[in-house]
Amino acid sequence: MAASYQLRDKDKYKFQIIAYERAADAVEHASSELKDLWDDGKLEDVPGIGPSIAEHLGELFKTGRSKHFDSLMKDIPTDAFKLMELPGIGIKTAMKMIKEGNPKEVRGKLKEIAEKEKKGKRHLLPYAAMVAHEVMEYLSENPATVHVDPLGSLRRQASTIGDIDIAVATNDPVAVIDYFTKYPKSQKIIEKGEHTASILLPGGIQVDLMIQPIESYGSLLQHFTGSKHHNIALRELALKKGLSLSEYGIKTIKNLKIKIKNFEDEKSFYNYLGLDYIEPELREDTGEIESAKEHKLPNLVELGEVKSDLQIHSSFDIETSHDLGESSMEEIIKKANELGYEYIAFTEHNPSQKGHNDSQTVEILKRKRENIDEINYSLKNRHVGSIQKVFNSLEIDILSDGSLPVPEQGLELLDFALVSIHSNFNLEKDLMTKRVLTALTHPKVRIFAHPTARKLNEREGVELNWPEIFDFCLKNNKWIEINCDPMRLDLPDNLVREAVKLGVKMTFGTDAHHKDGMNNITFGVSVARRGWCGARDIINTRSLKDFELLLKQF
């Protein structure tokens, strides 16, 4: 709709364009499905959606069409919106290409877009971090570089990264920009100016560089960390105080020519605006600015507070339904000691249902129980590392009807169990919710693991009634996992935030199938921080003693 207004009369509809763009962003970032909000009559609770847009959306949900939307859209071909996915092409350029351009060229572009979509546009966190690290190493080799930092969504630890953003402090911007555009792996210079430059790396990764002198580096870090919405909200707040913010510092509106303040670090920047320092992970304009004003920001959980990993797959062969781990229990315990943990859980998949009858499954699980008892006996008698205890657990498939493929006698052998969805991902929401709640009901089941079952860039999460799931967990002492595998990062951060608000507790599980996978705990911590978690929201911060007490609660 914003594009349509832009085509009609950019100046006349200036504020409708802004309003629709904001509404679209609000919809994209909303924690609930829009349709669900409409069902509950809560559409206008979404900031950015007012009476007019809510009415049009209501008509759309009710009848499948909206007269207002239809009339605005009738002159714009769908290809125009496709073309806008290419960098540098907006609605005007797209329309011009379709109307006056070479049809062959347009078809070529459309094909390019379709292929890009297939590949998935966004990069997983570890990959983006690695690429950024290489570029930063290169930049730091230049003598003109004083500081270099990764910023943007990478610094905010978003689950996927679009472009890689890097900031450099220098007193010789020309030299640094020039050097940057000569990066050996660069395929193309997208732009090159006085303060910024962008290059394209193999695999379609874009790297943006921004440069400032050392004395205003704090303003640059703040500006380039974003998010865009956080910065917009921050500038609106500043405006009310008669101030104007930019990457150069703070000016007064009365006299824009006079720069009143430089900032060498971010904390002083926020404090100057009357706000507490806001951690990068929170900068998404979802209430952090209001909280910073009222000194109510949460004390975010930190890596150093984590005392355990509650989903690990060892190579101890229990003839599992899905992939077995690659490292032995001994190797995993050694790794857990390196990480300074007090306890861990071995959570291999359940023995396959296909190859075993109930008594065979129980026999296999007895073997694992005995092995774990032996390990715990020896841990008690020789204190070598931080690890004091290992728990006998299992990651159990949730079958389509919510039942578990492990007989009661087998479940009794466990200290506790995780359950998760590995099949039949397309059940309708109410059925899926019932399926999960049925599985969670068993007293041995304590953790709902990788709860949406999403795989980033591959598969959307399942449909669940989250308020109902959260409510059940709260009342029945069940926990929701934050799966730390960078492919999953599941529960997603926006739902983590909902869980925190309700007081639902969460667990970290790396889902490691090799001892090195246990390092992924950092990504889980990032998700938790983005979801406003403090240590109290995460079970893994509990001492062994407290964790054992929690296991006894039902």
Next chain:
DNA sequence: GCCGTTTTCGGCCCGACTGTTTTCAGTCG
């Protein structure tokens, strides 16, 4: 079209870069 610890009317973030421009429009973050 949306929104409110100065406002239910009168505002609406800020600057960079490109290309075609000789003062600006389009696009982006």
